[in-house]
Amino acid sequence: MSLPEKHVFVCIANRPPVAGASCGNSGSRELIERLQFALLEHGGPLVTQVKINGSTCLGPCEQGINMVVYPDGVWYSRVTPDDVQEIVESHLAGGRPVERLRFHGAS
Numbered sequence: 001m002s003l004p005e006k007h008v009f010v011c012i013a014n015r016p017p018v019a020g021a022s023c024g025n026s027g028s029r030e031l032i033e034r035l036q037f038a039l040l041e042h043g044g045p046l047v048t049q050v051k052i053n054g055s056t057c058l059g060p061c062e063q064g065i066n067m068v069v070y071p072d073g074v075w076y077s078r079v080t081p082d083d084v085q086e087i088v089e090s091h092l093a094g095g096r097p098v099e100r101l102r103f104h105g106a107s
């Protein structure tokens, strides 16, 4: 097995409803499936160059669904399944992060 060039972590944490929003409750597992399917659809070396995993809480829960792409250090927030194709084509395949979805941290 060759090591991936990019590693995508999608938060799949479920916080108790009293704690507020969480990515798991907002459909992040479906988002992972959509990402994996989009990679397969894209085909080519991208299928083995990109690894997608669920993660525990990334921190900015109210901004979910959150995900981060390494080694780029690019964070995305408020990601929906409708954004998946653009993330795959522009960022993972093309190397151009999707600026409108980027999360730069809250001050």
Ligand code: FES
Residues within 6 Å of the ligand: 011, 012, 013, 014, 015, 021, 022, 023, 024, 056, 057, 058, 059, 060, 061, 062, 064, 066
């Ligand atoms: S639940 Fe996803 S960032 Fe906290």
